[in-house]
Amino acid sequence: MAESGEEEIIGKPVQELQLNPQNLPKSYMYEEGGAGFCDALVPSQDDELIPVLDLHLLSSPSTAQEELAKLRHALQSWGCFQAINHGLESSFLDKVRQVSKQFFQLPKEEKQKCAREPNDVEGYGNDIIYSANQRLDWTDRVYLKVLPEDTRKFKFWPQNPDDFRSTVLQYTESIKMLSEVILKAMAKSLNLEEDTFLNECGERCDAFLRFNYYPPCPMPDHVLGLKTHTDGSTITFLLQDKEVEGFQVLKDDKWFKVPIIADALVINVGDQIEIMSNGIFQSPLHRAVINAEKARLTVAMFFLPDSGKEIKPVDKLVNESRPVLYRTVKNYVGIYFQHYQQGKRAIEASKI
Numbered sequence: 001m002a003e004s005g006e007e008e009i010i011g012k013p014v015q016e017l018q019l020n021p022q023n024l025p026k027s028y029m030y031e032e033g034g035a036g037f038c039d040a041l042v043p044s045q046d047d048e049l050i051p052v053l054d055l056h057l058l059s060s061p062s063t064a065q066e067e068l069a070k071l072r073h074a075l076q077s078w079g080c081f082q083a084i085n086h087g088l089e090s091s092f093l094d095k096v097r098q099v100s101k102q103f104f105q106l107p108k109e110e111k112q113k114c115a116r117e118p119n120d121v122e123g124y125g126n127d128i129i130y131s132a133n134q135r136l137d138w139t140d141r142v143y144l145k146v147l148p149e150d151t152r153k154f155k156f157w158p159q160n161p162d163d164f165r166s167t168v169l170q171y172t173e174s175i176k177m178l179s180e181v182i183l184k185a186m187a188k189s190l191n192l193e194e195d196t197f198l199n200e201c202g203e204r205c206d207a208f209l210r211f212n213y214y215p216p217c218p219m220p221d222h223v224l225g226l227k228t229h230t231d232g233s234t235i236t237f238l239l240q241d242k243e244v245e246g247f248q249v250l251k252d253d254k255w256f257k258v259p260i261i262a263d264a265l266v267i268n269v270g271d272q273i274e275i276m277s278n279g280i281f282q283s284p285l286h287r288a289v290i291n292a293e294k295a296r297l298t299v300a301m302f303f304l305p306d307s308g309k310e311i312k313p314v315d316k317l318v319n320e321s322r323p324v325l326y327r328t329v330k331n332y333v334g335i336y337f338q339h340y341q342q343g344k345r346a347i348e349a350s351k352i
């Protein structure tokens, strides 16, 4: 995936660095006066609330129009929303969190069995480091390609705990179905044929599942769990930790905490829908902060178009008052990763 000729420098798992908190490597530190990562705003007034959408209402004929208008507004203003009533059982979401936590609690040797390979992202590991000056994220991950089915590389899929794989398979199936519901609703909210975005993605969409484990860190105002970024996806589903907050979104140049709502899924627009929607839907800048005492675990599922498809603004969203704003891109994820490790935004390179 990461197409770079450079040699990778292998770093230590963050879970090991955490054991020596007096001596945090400089590459994790943001010196600028503590940056106030943890002082983000808690939305209070109505217009600052991160929208919550009821997916059942969105699919019911009598309420759909009103919910579609809310969806459009959410994606134009925040670029994300919290989905409730999505049909996934609370006990199943707990199971997803539980098997992932169990994995990260295993001894190092056990986790290493599905370690990623140098210069690649898939498997267990952390940031790909190309330079000693690179700013690093305080997180260990398991990163798996889950779709299309015939591209799964099971050697990277944990076998311990023994229900990890079956849980991931079931989760993938459920979220894939939801992604189709959401992409259709997004198209309808823009008065497009409901299959517009799905057709743009092609027959064989890609999906990646990323388990983000953020160990506690004694300097939460100087270290980020995940640096400020947008996602390179079409849409992303984020299952938050049930107890520990940490997801923040930038809106109108202010950082907002995304509150935990039991069993909600945070859904956000990625760069590729920003391109397809010709900028009507915005891919929001976001980041993950860390907690001084508690570990945090989140599960992100990224959907991507077929890697052979060209992605460009949908014709019906281009007109005289809104000319084409983005170049046609192909295999955007390759461009994305090259920019990501340098802390840059790939979408900027795609703007006309």
Ligand SMILES: O=C(O)CCC(=O)C(=O)O
Residues within 6 Å of the ligand: 210, 212, 226, 231, 238, 246, 247, 248, 286, 287, 288, 298, 300
């Ligand atoms: O863990 C979080 O709160 C954010 C995760 C995220 O943004 C990502 O994995 O791209």
Ligand SMILES: [Fe+2]
Residues within 6 Å of the ligand: 229, 230, 231, 286
């Ligand atoms: Fe993200």
